[in-house]
Amino acid sequence: MRRLARPAGVIGATLTLALICVGLLAPFLAPTDPRAIDGPSLSPPTATHPMGTDALGRDVLSGVIYGARTSLITVSGVGLLVFLIGITVGIVSGYRGGWLDDVLMRGTEALQVLPRFFLALVVVAYFGPGTDRLVIVLGLTSWPLLARVIRSQTLSLRRRDFIEAARTQGASDYRIVVHELWPNLLPTVFTLMGLLTAQVLLIEASLGFLGLSDPDAVSLGYLASEGQRFLRVAWWLAAFPGLAILVAVLGLNLLADSVGDATLRA
Amino acid sequence: MLRRGSALVVSAVLLVSCSTTEGTPEPAADSPVRGGTLVAAITADPGQLNPAITTSGDVHTASELMYNGLVSLTPDREPVGELAESWDVEDNGALYRFHLREGVTWHDGEPFTSADVKFSFEKVLLKYHSRTAASVGQALESISTPDERTVEFRFKEPYAPFPLQLDVTEAPIIPEHIYAGTDPLENPANLEPVGTGPFAFESYKPGAEIRLVRNPDYFIDGQPLLDEVVLRVIPDAESQVIALEAGEVDWLFGVPGADLARLEEDGGFEFLRTTVNPGGSNCIMTVSFNLEKPVFQDVRTRRAVATAIDSQQFVDRVLFGQGKVAEAPISSGIDFAHADDLPDMPTYDKQTAEDLLDEAGWIRQGDGTRVAQGVQGIPDGTPLSFGFTLFTSFDAYGDLFKAQLADVGIDVELDPQEPDIFAETVFVDRDFDSNIISYCNGADPEIGVKRMYVSSTIGPVPFSNAAAYSNPSVDSLFDQARTTVDPGERGEVYRQIQEILVEDLPYFWVVETEATRVYSSRCGGFSQAGHFAEAAYCRQ
Numbered sequence: 118m119r120r121l122a123r124p125a126g127v128i129g130a131t132l133t134l135a136l137i138c139v140g141l142l143a144p145f146l147a148p149t150d151p152r153a154i155d156g157p158s159l160s161p162p163t164a165t166h167p168m169g170t171d172a173l174g175r176d177v178l179s180g181v182i183y184g185a186r187t188s189l190i191t192v193s194g195v196g197l198l199v200f201l202i203g204i205t206v207g208i209v210s211g212y213r214g215g216w217l218d219d220v221l222m223r224g225t226e227a228l229q230v231l232p233r234f235f236l237a238l239v240v241v242a243y244f245g246p247g248t249d250r251l252v253i254v255l256g257l258t259s260w261p262l263l264a265r266v267i268r269s270q271t272l273s274l275r276r277r278d279f280i281e282a283a284r285t286q287g288a289s290d291y292r293i294v295v296h297e298l299w300p301n302l303l304p305t306v307f308t309l310m311g312l313l314t315a316q317v318l319l320i321e322a323s324l325g326f327l328g329l330s331d332p333d334a335v336s337l338g339y340l341a342s343e344g345q346r347f348l349r350v351a352w353w354l355a356a357f358p359g360l361a362i363l364v365a366v367l368g369l370n371l372l373a374d375s376v377g378d379a380t381l382r383a
Numbered sequence: 384m385l386r387r388g389s390a391l392v393v394s395a396v397l398l399v400s401c402s403t404t405e406g407t408p409e410p411a412a413d414s415p416v417r418g419g420t421l422v423a424a425i426t427a428d429p430g431q432l433n434p435a436i437t438t439s440g441d442v443h444t445a446s447e448l449m450y451n452g453l454v455s456l457t458p459d460r461e462p463v464g465e466l467a468e469s470w471d472v473e474d475n476g477a478l479y480r481f482h483l484r485e486g487v488t489w490h491d492g493e494p495f496t497s498a499d500v501k502f503s504f505e506k507v508l509l510k511y512h513s514r515t516a517a518s519v520g521q522a523l524e525s526i527s528t529p530d531e532r533t534v535e536f537r538f539k540e541p542y543a544p545f546p547l548q549l550d551v552t553e554a555p556i557i558p559e560h561i562y563a564g565t566d567p568l569e570n571p572a573n574l575e576p577v578g579t580g581p582f583a584f585e586s587y588k589p590g591a592e593i594r595l596v597r598n599p600d601y602f603i604d605g606q607p608l609l610d611e612v613v614l615r616v617i618p619d620a621e622s623q624v625i626a627l628e629a630g631e632v633d634w635l636f637g638v639p640g641a642d643l644a645r646l647e648e649d650g651g652f653e654f655l656r657t658t659v660n661p662g663g664s665n666c667i668m669t670v671s672f673n674l675e676k677p678v679f680q681d682v683r684t685r686r687a688v689a690t691a692i693d694s695q696q697f698v699d700r701v702l703f704g705q706g707k708v709a710e711a712p713i714s715s716g717i718d719f720a721h722a723d724d725l726p727d728m729p730t731y732d733k734q735t736a737e738d739l740l741d742e743a744g745w746i747r748q749g750d751g752t753r754v755a756q757g758v759q760g761i762p763d764g765t766p767l768s769f770g771f772t773l774f775t776s777f778d779a780y781g782d783l784f785k786a787q788l789a790d791v792g793i794d795v796e797l798d799p800q801e802p803d804i805f806a807e808t809v810f811v812d813r814d815f816d817s818n819i820i821s822y823c824n825g826a827d828p829e830i831g832v833k834r835m836y837v838s839s840t841i842g843p844v845p846f847s848n849a850a851a852y853s854n855p856s857v858d859s860l861f862d863q864a865r866t867t868v869d870p871g872e873r874g875e876v877y878r879q880i881q882e883i884l885v886e887d888l889p890y891f892w893v894v895e896t897e898a899t900r901v902y903s904s905r906c907g908g909f910s911q912a913g914h915f916a917e918a919a920y921c922r923q
Contacts, residue, residue, distance in 0.1 A: 154786045158700045159641065172641065173700045173783050245798070328775050332797035333785075343778075348621065350641045 126375030132368025139182055140189030147179040151335045155179075159351045169353035171343060177353060181361045184337035187330075188318055188365060191252055195317045196310060198256025199263060204306065206260070207267025208294060212275055222268070229261040234320055241329045248331045251324070255317055263309050267302060274301055304376060311373025315366045322362045337362050415908050415920040420611040423634040423916070424623045428590045428616050433573040434555040435503060436511040440660070443552055444636065445593055445614050448914055449490070449578035450555040453481055453500065453534075454546055458657075458911045460664070460716065460826040462546040466495065466556060466579065467534075476541035476868035481534045487602045489558050490583040497528040502559035504536075507567045514663075515553050517844075518829055519545065522865070541866045543873060544827035551580070551913055552663075553830070581607040581917045590616055608908065608920040627652070633906050633921060637898040640703020646901060655900040656705075657911040658716045663823025663831060665716035667709050668697070668780065670891040671809075671818050671849035677760040678769050678816065682888060687739035688817075689729035689891040691791045692784070697894045701779045705899055709892035712884045713832055713877060714824040716895075719870045720832075720877035727885040736791045740767070745792070753792040768794035769816035772809060775799040780819050780893075806845035813851070820849060821896065828877055833861050835890065836880070852889035 139146060148166075149155045152175060160170040168177035210221040233255065240254045241247075274280060275298070283297050324330050325338025337358045344355030429445040437443075453470075454462040464470075467481040487495040509520040522542045527535045536545065548554060556579070561572045576584050581603070582595035593614040597607055615632060617623045624642045626632045628649075637660075638646065646652050658665050672679040672688070679685055694708040707715075710723040737747075744758040745767045753767040773781045778799055785795040798815070800808060809815050825831035834840045838853035857880055864876040884890075902909060906921040 150789075152782065152786050152789065154696070154700075154783070172703075173779065173786065175782075175786070328778065328799070332778070332781065332799050346621065346639065347641050349624075350645060 123375060125371050126379070129368050129371025129373075129375055132364055133372050136185060136189060136365045136368060140186040143182050143186040147176075147182040149176045149179045151175060151179040151183040159347065159354075161351070162353055168357040169351065171340075171351075171354055172347060177340070177357055180335050180340050181337065181357050183335040184340055184358060185361060185365065187248065187334045187336050188321055188362075191248055191255075191321045192314045192318050194248075194252035195256045195259060196314050198252070199260040199313055200306075200310060202257070203260035203263030203309075204267060204302075206264040208271055208298070208302075210264070211268035211271025212290070212294060212298070214272075218268075222265075225261045225264050228258055229265075231258055233258050234323065237320060237324060238327075238329065241324065246324075246329050246331050248334055251321065251331075255320060259313055259317060263306070263313065266305060266309060270302055270305055271298060274298055304379075308373045308377035311369050311376065315369035315373070318362070318366055318369065337365075415608055415918070416922055417608050417920070418610050419608075419921040419923055420613060421609050421634060421906060421916055421919060421921050422613045422615055422632045423636070424617045424626060424632045425593075425614045425636070426616075426618055426620070426623075429593075430589075431573040432576045432584070432587065432593070433557065433567070433570075434551065435507045435557045436567050436573070438513050438663075440663075446576060447551045447555070447580070448582040448595055448612060448916060449576050449580040449584055450551050450557070451579045452551040452554050452556065452913075453483075453549040455913050456547065456550045456826060459718075460547065462549065465550070466500075467549075470546070474541070476543055476866075477538045479536045479538075479545055481536075483532045483534065484602055485532070487579055488600055489560075489579055490577045490598060491558075491561075493558065493560050495556075495558075495579055496531045497534045498531075499559045500534045500556055501526045501528050502563065503556045504554070507557060507562065508554055511567065512554070513844075514825070514830060515548060517834065519548055519554075541868050543865070543868045543870075544829040547826040548830060553825075581914055582609075582612055585611070592616060603917070607917055609916060612916055627901060627903070630903070633903040634909070634916075635901045638901050640701075640705050643703060643705070643899055643901075651904050652901050653904055653907070655902070655909060655911060656897050657900065658714070658895070658897050659911055660821075660823065660896070660898055663825055665714035665824040665826070665831070666821045666896050667714055667824065668893045668896060669820055669822045669835075670784070670893060671820060672889060672891075673813065673816055673818075673849075674851050674889055675813065676769070676816050678767070680760060681743050681758070682886075683739045683743040684745070685888040685891070686729055687736045687743065687745075687791070688788065688793065689888055690732050690739065691736035691788055691793070692729075692891065692893060693731040693787055694893050695731070696787070697780065697783060701783060702894060702896060706894045706896040709895050712881045712890070712892055713828055714895055717824055717826065717828060717832075719874040720828050722878045722881045725881055725885050727882070729885070729888070729891065733791060740791065740793075747792045751792065752794040766794060767792065768796060770796045770798050772798045772800060772805065772815040772818040774802055774805055777819060777821075784819070809849055810845050810847060811843045818849060819893075820846060822846070829865055833865075836884065837861050850889035852887070854883065854887060857883055 154174045155176050156166055156170045156174050158172055158174050160166055162169045166176050168181060170176055206221050210218045236258060237251060237254050240250055244250050280293060280297055283293050322338035325336035326342040328342060330336035330339050340358035341355050347354050425444055427441040429442040431442065432446040434443050434446045434450055451466045453465060453467040455465040456462055466484055466487060468484045469482050471480045483497055489495060504526055508515045510516060522538050524537045524539045558577050561577055562570055574587060581598055581601050583598045585594040585596045587593050595612040597610050601607060617626055620639050623635050624638060627635055660666050672685050698706055698708055711721055711725055711728060713720045715721045740753055744756050745753040746756045747753050755761045755765040756763055771781055771784060781797045785797060788795050809818055822835055823831050834847045836852055837858050840847040841851045860876055860880045864873050867873045867876055906919060908919040909915050910917060
């Protein structure tokens with residue numbers, strides 16, 4: 118973990134931590150309700166509205182803060198599903214092998230070729246926009262990469278001497294997986310999760326930009342698309358939500374990269 | 384009673400120079416020039432170019448220059464002769480006899496006759512043009528053609544609004560010799576139209592542009608002035624503005640409110656404000672309450688919602704001044720029927736809204752959403768929350784509606800939908816609590832108002848009676864209005880209808896919308912409606 122102390126790692130960790138804090142503390146941090154008509158129409162950034170107001174007179178800063186919260190909720194939900202499914206499939210497949218491995222891997226491949234973004238579009242078009250279904254559809258389709266990498270790592274690890282040693286000492290499969298295998302998989306899991314959640318965040322923002330996010334929740338993508346309509350007269354509407362998306366994705370990517378680098382060098 | 388419509392040619396001078404910027408030198412509106420090309424931006428590819436088989440705004444925008452109606456409407460929505468030179472009204476308004484203009488020819492050289500009019504109505508308009516079919520079709524008894532220059536429309540009962548429904552938007556006339564014996568929806572002429580209009584078809588590149596050329600034999604002497612009109616498809620409003628500023632197009636049918644102020648300041652452009660939108664004229668953004676839902680049973684709740692809406696804020700922040708607060712159920716554009724001093728018409732008053740909700744049994748809990756306490760048909764403790772269905776393109780209306788109602792303790796759940804899905808959800812499945820629709824009133828209440836309120840229009844037809852409002856006295860008053868011919872008396876009937884409507888509040892009328900056409904200063908002579916470029920010119 119010391120190697121995280123390189124600049125990229127520090128920046129990544131800070132930005133990610135900031136995203137989490139802003140998301141969790143949104144009700145306390147935001148100056149107003151993001152939907153309240155709170156000021157003049159299209160006011161540029163001022164002391165009362167540090168990021169300006171939109172056409173309806175809503176505070177952009179509050180919108181960005183609540184948008185970060187919506188992103189965080191989506192990303193956490195998807196992340197949890199991906200983590201559980203990806204890890205389970207990967208380890209079972211790699212450790213057990215045989216017909217179970219074949220079945221799981223063919224299933225994984227089938228899912229892997231599905232275009233996630235378009236699948237999300239279809240689900241939103243069919244069931245209407247909503248954070249819950251977005252989490253489910255992205256969660257159920259984003260795990261194949263993680264599962265495949267975990268499987269290959271498990272395959273190579275289970276022939277290593279220390280695993281063989283544990284087995285000859287009579288350790289149970291459960292014990293081997295949890296105590297011998299898992300700690301060695303952790304850095305890979307961490308790196309991949311960072312990259313996957315960054316992708317999910319971008320997909321969520323893109324859907325919002327296309328007007329397909331939950332209309333009752335504030336989303337960064339939706340704010341940015343609203344800003345696009347006023348691009349020539351109110352730069353702040355698109356700039357700040359866009360910057361927030363950039364910062365969040367950058368943070369997750371930098372963090373994931375530096376974790377990966379750190380473990381490679383270890 | 385005998386009334387004659389004079390065959391006034393709407394002069395170019397009357398229609399130009401609606402520039403909103405004062406003090407800047409007027410373009411030489413009185414010195415039109417011949418020749419030149421006008422490039423106009425349209426928002427969508429029309430798919431086909433026959434305006435008689437659809438009410439689609441995209442098709443009409445792209446095709447109306449090639450066709451004519453029996454009459455055209457002035458900017459004040461008065462009918463003046465177009466293909467008809469004059470007309471007589473007999474039998475107290477149950478018989479209309481039109482005398483057609485001499486020497487009109489179709490773009491292919493064939494003569495235009497009364498048979499074309501009869502054919503257009505009987506075989507096409509009354510079957511496929513939804514507004515005309517629903518209004519004229521219901522009332523018409525027969526059409527006869529005593530000779531080549533005369534058409535008679537006989538109605539079952541006096542039918543006053545007829546002359547207002549004969550312009551190129553409501554009743555374009557198409558050629559019998561091309562459409563007879565074919566399926567009008569599939570005829571190849573829909574893609575290569577033959578009309579009588581000021582411009583003739585030249586070429587159509589789907590998704591890109593439609594080119595029209597001057598009709599040298601047009602029946603109005605000296606018109607049109609332009610050699611060519613190009614309709615270029617540019618879907619995004621922001622891109623249209625950029626194209627105008629770059630000089631790639633000369634004419635926009637509308638411009639987003641926020642950009643309007645900037646264009647006005649920059650100079651080099653002229654502006655023409657109009658209440659005519661592609662989907663119809665005199666449109667009012669209207670909130671419908673689904674009266675089948677328990678939450679909207681109590682008129683006090685509906686009145687509370689209406690008084691909690693600050694319509695001026697919609698004018699300022701959604702329309703950026705391109706419209707005005709609606710003062711009555713019927714648009715101010717229909718002068719004789721609009722009742723602007725109804726005492727019961729709700730106006731914004733937060734306190735009244737809160738009081739009405741308290742009375743209705745919706746009790747506020749702290750600062751949050753109200754909950755039911757003794758509301759009939761609703762279990763105690765149910766939060767005051769309802770859905771609001773809307774076109775995705777109306778999202779700003781939804782956001783403002785939600786924010787304003789949150790202020791009085793009402794929770795609104797937005798449900799944005801694409802237009803065709805919206806029509807299905809609201810009018811076929813009736814699966815909604817409330818919604819917002821741009822109801823275009825048209826030139827007469829018979830065209831676009833009646834459908835919202837009479838009980839016979841509850842049902843699957845899109846954009847009819849969304850509230851499922853049914854009131855026998857309103858039904859019979861609408862019947863009375865249809866058969867009353869004197870405008871003063873008709874106005875009085877519509878006034879009575881509006882008095883009932885603002886008391887019952889099946890809908891709430893938020894804002895009347897306007898569009899602003901913008902065009903390059905080197906052009907002029909445009910009209911607000913119908914053949915917008917008939918008398919237009921562009922200096923090169």
